[in-house]
Amino acid sequence: MSRILKWVRAHLVVLAGLLALAYLVLPNLVVLAFSFNKPVGKFNYEWNEFSTDAWTNPCGVADMCQSLSLSLRIAVLATVGATVLGTMVAFALARYRFRGRSATTAMIFLPMAMPEVVMAASLGTLFLNMRIPFGFTTILIAHIMFCLSFVVTAVKARVMSMDPRLEQAAQDLYATPTQTFLRVTLPLAAPGIAAGALLSFALSFDDFIITQFNSGPTTVTFPMFVWGASQRGIPVQVNVIGTAMFVAAVALTVAGQWLGNRRKATA
Amino acid sequence: MTTTAPAAPSQAVPLEPAERKPKRKLTPYWLLLPGIVWLVVFFAVPMLYQGSTSLQTGSLEEGFKVTWHFSTYWDAVVEYKWHFVRSFSYAAVATVLCLVIGYPLAYTIAFKANRRWRNVILILVIAPFFTSFLIRTLAWKTILSDGGPVVGALNALHVLDVTNALGLTSGDRVLATPLAVVCGLTYNFLPFMILPLYTSLERIDPRLHEAAGDLYARPFTTFRKVTFPISLPGVVAGTLLTFIPASGDYINAQLLGSPSEQMVGNGIQKQFLNVLDYPTAAALSFVLMALILGMVTVYMRKAGTEELV
Numbered sequence: 269m270s271r272i273l274k275w276v277r278a279h280l281v282v283l284a285g286l287l288a289l290a291y292l293v294l295p296n297l298v299v300l301a302f303s304f305n306k307p308v309g310k311f312n313y314e315w316n317e318f319s320t321d322a323w324t325n326p327c328g329v330a331d332m333c334q335s336l337s338l339s340l341r342i343a344v345l346a347t348v349g350a351t352v353l354g355t356m357v358a359f360a361l362a363r364y365r366f367r368g369r370s371a372t373t374a375m376i377f378l379p380m381a382m383p384e385v386v387m388a389a390s391l392g393t394l395f396l397n398m399r400i401p402f403g404f405t406t407i408l409i410a411h412i413m414f415c416l417s418f419v420v421t422a423v424k425a426r427v428m429s430m431d432p433r434l435e436q437a438a439q440d441l442y443a444t445p446t447q448t449f450l451r452v453t454l455p456l457a458a459p460g461i462a463a464g465a466l467l468s469f470a471l472s473f474d475d476f477i478i479t480q481f482n483s484g485p486t487t488v489t490f491p492m493f494v495w496g497a498s499q500r501g502i503p504v505q506v507n508v509i510g511t512a513m514f515v516a517a518v519a520l521t522v523a524g525q526w527l528g529n530r531r532k533a534t535a
Numbered sequence: 536m537t538t539t540a541p542a543a544p545s546q547a548v549p550l551e552p553a554e555r556k557p558k559r560k561l562t563p564y565w566l567l568l569p570g571i572v573w574l575v576v577f578f579a580v581p582m583l584y585q586g587s588t589s590l591q592t593g594s595l596e597e598g599f600k601v602t603w604h605f606s607t608y609w610d611a612v613v614e615y616k617w618h619f620v621r622s623f624s625y626a627a628v629a630t631v632l633c634l635v636i637g638y639p640l641a642y643t644i645a646f647k648a649n650r651r652w653r654n655v656i657l658i659l660v661i662a663p664f665f666t667s668f669l670i671r672t673l674a675w676k677t678i679l680s681d682g683g684p685v686v687g688a689l690n691a692l693h694v695l696d697v698t699n700a701l702g703l704t705s706g707d708r709v710l711a712t713p714l715a716v717v718c719g720l721t722y723n724f725l726p727f728m729i730l731p732l733y734t735s736l737e738r739i740d741p742r743l744h745e746a747a748g749d750l751y752a753r754p755f756t757t758f759r760k761v762t763f764p765i766s767l768p769g770v771v772a773g774t775l776l777t778f779i780p781a782s783g784d785y786i787n788a789q790l791l792g793s794p795s796e797q798m799v800g801n802g803i804q805k806q807f808l809n810v811l812d813y814p815t816a817a818a819l820s821f822v823l824m825a826l827i828l829g830m831v832t833v834y835m836r837k838a839g840t841e842e843l844v
Contacts, residue, residue: 285643288636289659292725295674296663302677313677353570364563372567375574381775383783383827385800389807389820390581393588396813397599413577416570474667476786477800481807494669498790502673510670517665521658 296514303507310501322504326512329503335493336509342404342489343473346411350472351465353412354419355457358464361420362427379417387414388481395482402484410482411472418471419464426460582824589817599813611818615802619826622798625713626782629720633728633777634770636721641732641769642762646741657733660726668723672790675719679709679791711793719787724780728773735769736762771838779827799823 276283302312306319327333361372379387391413395406434456438448476491483492494506589607593599612619644656663671678685686709689695698704703714739762747757763770785800799819806816 281639282643282647284636284639285641285647288640288725288729289656291636291722292663293659294678295671295722296666298674298677299666299670302674313673313680353573356566357570360563360566364566366560366563372571375571375579379574379578381779381831383779383800383823385783385785385803386820386824387578387581389803389816390585391577392807393813393817394577394581394584397584397588409577413573416574420570470664474664476669477783480804491667491669494667494673498669498673506670510666514662514666518658518662521662525654 296511299507299510299514303504303511305504305507307504312502312504312507322508326505326508329505331488332490332493332503332505332509335488335490338404338487339473339490342407342411343469345408346415346472347465347468349408349412350415350419350468351461354416354464354468355423355461357416358420358423358427358460359457362424376417376420379414380421384414384475384477385481388478391478392481402482403487406482406484407479407487407489410478411475414475414478415468415471418467419461422464422467423457423460426463427457430456585817585821589814589821591814604814607814607818608822611815612822615799615819618797618799618802619822621713621788621796622782622800622823623826623830625717625720625788625796625798626778626784628717629724629781630728630774630778632717632721633725634774637725637728637732637773641729641736644729644733645736645739646744660729664726669786669790672719672723672786675715675722675791676710679715679718681708681710685709710791711796713792713796715791716787716796716798719791720781720784723784723787724777727776727780731772731776732766732769735766735772739765767838771835775831775834779831782827783823 302315303322304318304320305312305315306317306321307314308316322328357372357376360366361369361376388410391410392402395402400406430453435448435452438452439445443451474491475489476495479489479492480495483489488496490509494502497503497506587601588599590601590603590605591599592602592604592607640656640660644653644660648656677683680686686695686707689698689709690707695704695707695709698714699706703717704712709715709718743761743765744757747761752760782798783800785798785804788796788798788801803816803819803823806812806819
């Protein structure tokens with residue numbers, strides 16, 4: 269008994285850490301389990317019977333897959349927009365000293381330090397007063413706005429850590445500025461840009477609060493669909509999509525790491 | 536992406552510095568222009584505009600006019616004072632819980648796990664992000680359901696007696712109580728605590744621990760005097776990243792709470808989307824923003840001086 273206690277005391281931190289991990293992963297396991305449920309009523313909160321119905325017919329619910337494709341379209345466009353604008357700002361901040369630099373940094377930082385509901389309500393108020401109809405465009409504008417700062421942060425960190433001598437070396441070897449940029453600078457900055465883009469995609473795809481304040485009645489994104497469903501009755505297919513997204517994300521990350529390790533091993 | 540045009544290589548080399556200087560000076564501004572204009576038009580202007588909206592009166596049909604109607608603020612704060620109290624107390628409790636729960640995990644990833652496990656755990660911390668957080672929050676409805684295993688266990692261990700006495704739960708229920716809302720907030724923002732903690736812990740040289748041990752520091756003393764002070768920047772970043780979004784959140788209160796757990800976010804959402812009383816919504820969100828900015832400033836000053844001691 270005292271041996272067990274000793275072992276527990278020696279590994280207390282790890283045990284607490286694993287409990288925290290369980291707390292984080294538990295809801296995903298519940299979502300997975302309940303994607304195989306055959307609920308009795310409209311809500312999928314109580315276990316009834318094993319069934320693969322939802323998995324064989326993922327788009328069997330009215331409007332759900334349309335909302336999914338709308339979310340994907342918005343996320344892709346918002347990612348492209350935020351990544352291009354954000355990368356440009358990041359290069360300016362990382363590479364140049366100029367007047368208004370600290371004001372720019374504050375401007376980038378503030379959206380990340382603001383509760384979403386405040387940004388959502390203020391942008392929505394502006395659109396209302398300008399009589400701009402809510403819809404696809406207003407959602408896209410809002411998503412690019414709040415993703416931008418995250419791209420700037422990710423790309424700036426990468427560009428700051430790059431060795432400037434590599435670009436000098438390229439210029440010493442008579443590369444034009446364009447060649448230097450395309451063949452040296454951009455490939456070196458690519459991991460930061462990719463991280464920023466990935467983050468934007470995830471943030472935009474999953475955004476609910478800002479979208480709810482800036483979308484029209486006909487533009488229902490996937491999170492908006494889930495919200496609506498949570499009041500009326502949740503189809504099991506929602507869990508299928510949630511689980512598929514989780515599995516795809518884990519698979520992509522593992523594959524990316526495996527590829528990275530192999531590249532390192534061969535290099 | 537650079538706006539300087541490539542010059543012909545043969546003559547560009549000697550002439551370059553003198554020729555390109557004036558253009559170079561403008562380059563950062565051209566790079567900044569689109570991104571900053573976007574943020575000014577769609578972030579800064581709406582923020583200021585909201586200030587004016589909060590002082591307007593009128594209706595959607597007749598239009599709104601600025602009438603310097605300051606009593607909107609008074610009425611809104613009086614009506615929603617308990618929403619503000621709940622927002623900040625739930626967010627504070629959730630932030631402390633995130634720190635207490637997240638620190639051991641960040642510590643485990645940084646010091647106790649080997650490289651392979653470190654990556655596995657990091658993926659497990661980040662991957663839930665890719666399942667819509669609404670779906671994950673709804674899963675807590677199943678986990679905390681009345682008569683479910685979690686509620687049963689809490690009951691058997693007499694935890695519910697304690698939380699009942701504290702007013703966090705009522706009777707045999709966890710759902711639709713403050714405990715459920717705090718639990719959901721803690722869960723939703725835990726990764727925002729773990730990741731900055733991990734980044735600041737990862738930088739610590741493990742030899743510092745050995746050195747502390749060599750100087751006869753016990754493990755807890757090592758933690759208190761060495762590890763924790765060095766990780767303070769991560770603690771500050773993590774608490775801000777948890778507290779700010781948690782105090783503006785309305786999803787957990789809506790999905791896991793009852794009307795008596797509603798937070799300021801619920802009030803803003805209701806005024807904006809259902810009541811269509813935009814001045815009140817604007818006043819509420821203006822007050823929320825001001826309170827948060829005030830608290831963050833005080834906190835960062837305090838944390839900064841503590842770091843120096």
